[in-house]
Amino acid sequence: MENMTSPTKxxxxxxxxxxxxxxxxxxxxxxxxAYEDKVKVLKQWEIDARLLQVASEEGMSxxxxxxxxxxxxxxxxxxxxxxxxxxxxxxxxxxx
Numbered sequence: 430m431e432n433m434t435s436p437t438k439x440x441x442x443x444x445x446x447x448x449x450x451x452x453x454x455x456x457x458x459x460x461x462x463a464y465e466d467k468v469k470v471l472k473q474w475e476i477d478a479r480l481l482q483v484a485s486e487e488g489m490s491x492x493x494x495x496x497x498x499x500x501x502x503x504x505x506x507x508x509x510x511x512x513x514x515x516x517x518x519x520x521x522x523x524x525x
Contacts, residue, residue, distance in 0.1 A: 434461050439469075446474040453496060453503035467507055474500045 434442070439462075442449040449470075450456050456470050478497035485495065 434463075434466060439466055442470055443473050446470050446477065447493075447496070453500045454506070457503050457506050464507075468509055471500060471504050471507065471509065475504070 446453075446456070450459070453471060453474055456462065456467050456474070459467065462470065475497065478495055478500050481493060482495050482497060
């Protein structure tokens, strides 16, 4: 399938995936995104979710629900291979 998302729109989605999609599963089923773009969006969403998790642990949560488990499921549904360091655990508190 051809990517129907303009570079400007993709940049906007990558800036805040949760603003463009209500749930990570919607990224998987988004016909307008190429596979590579879906991977980028879900990786960015994972980073955002990990940072939110750290903020929450430090008492700085804004009340947003943490979607890390949903993001990981969407990555699995898309067929993304786990990062090689996943089996060893995160190298830092936020997984980056």
